Amino acid sequence: MAKNVSGRAEEPPVLKPWPKRPARLAQAVVENLTDSIVSGAIPPGSTLPVEPELCETFGVSRITIREAVKSLEAKGLVLARQGYGTTVTPPEEWNLLDPVVLSAAVQHDDELVVLDHLVGIRSALEAQMAAQAAEVATDDDMRAVEEILSRLDEETAVPARFIETDVAFHDRIMQASRNRLGRSVIRTVHAQARTAFLYNGTPDTAMCEQANAEHRKVAERLLARDPQGAAQAMAAHIEGAWSRRRPPNPGPPAS
Template sequence: MSLSDEIAERLLTAVIEGDHPPGSMLPPEGELAVRYGASRLTIREAVKVLRSQNVVRVVRGRGTLVNPPDRWTALEPMIRAATAAPRAKGGVVSERLIEARRMIEIGAVELAARRRTDEDLDELRRLLDEMRAAAAARDTEMFVDADIAFHDVVMRAAGNAFIPLLFEPFGRLLIEGRRETSAIPEIREHAIAHHVLILQALETGDPDKARRAMHAHMAQTADDLRTYVIAGQSGSDGHGSGAG
């Protein structure tokens, strides 16, 4: 990694951590050069990296303005910002992630119903058994690993190499989101029940049935997030009554 790329990473971290919040101006080149022990040219190249990702933009006559994350055009900075989001915003991030999952995974399971192999089904059965065992043992980490692996097998079974790659950048968010929800017994029970239905649909090879099963799973996941996680956070912060 070049010095300018390294400084771009450090600047991005400063933006994500709130040192340079959206709507603020980055310090002048000279000040940044002193802060990071680099030349003005290196600072200019570092800022150019952030400009290429639309993390910042130049405002003529004013300087370099920090854009809000929803205007950034590079996935990695957006994921870093989402991962670092305060708990008050965490529910929004998780809901948006479920929306993205719904768009991809419903289509993927439809293809998987047509293309899955006996080996795929055997692996899904094994992972479902792992989820049951983890739930019985109250082992959240084991449950999360088996849950994510189950969905990975479904995406691979779709027989399209591009589909698994679509979710690769979201790895950290997926794991953290699953840890948060899978720690709740009711959510584990719901997840297992829906994974059973998805597996049964794939066993029949019926694309419509598989699509409906995954749609129901995504809807239940979103509802569980709102009921058990977001409402609970609001209650604990004194802004709501929490889950009943």
């Protein structure tokens, strides 16, 4: 029986093999193990099963398992040490900007801790980029923002379309800011957040109309070349929209 970092014996984690052998073997193993780690099925401080067991579970070669473990190490999920096996690291060590890790974290975020933090990051970064856009955006940038805003006006009665155009509106302002790093961070975290039902909620026409009224305030401050006003309008919009669709008492799904 394996031992954890404190030397105590531990029960081996139960891993479920997949019903059909995937094409990209190492990546599929990584995604499966990432989900098991982030969900807590393989808790921090425990050790992964040894190579032969992982090979049997997933039906892959040792080379594939070693490649997968190296990828898990790069994501900060495990630490492989000679004589100690491969140990799951504390959540503080996980790279949440890695799409696979973030996706798993969002999917298992029953108490919305990750999503609350993500919205905070969006609010801070997008507010900064709105201020930058108010200063450096070209006339073409401004026209593009206005054009998307007009499309949003037409789509408030069709929430599914509105949501997609909403993303384009925010992204166009980020482009106008010329802050490529900030835009990359937001695009990474927002893409994963949008895969979660708890993040998206069930917007209706009234919610879309309110969101678009807030979009218009952002656009007005951009056109006025008002950095502080644009930042405040963007932060208020992102935080307000989240407060309207955030479940009041989230909890683990029913078994």
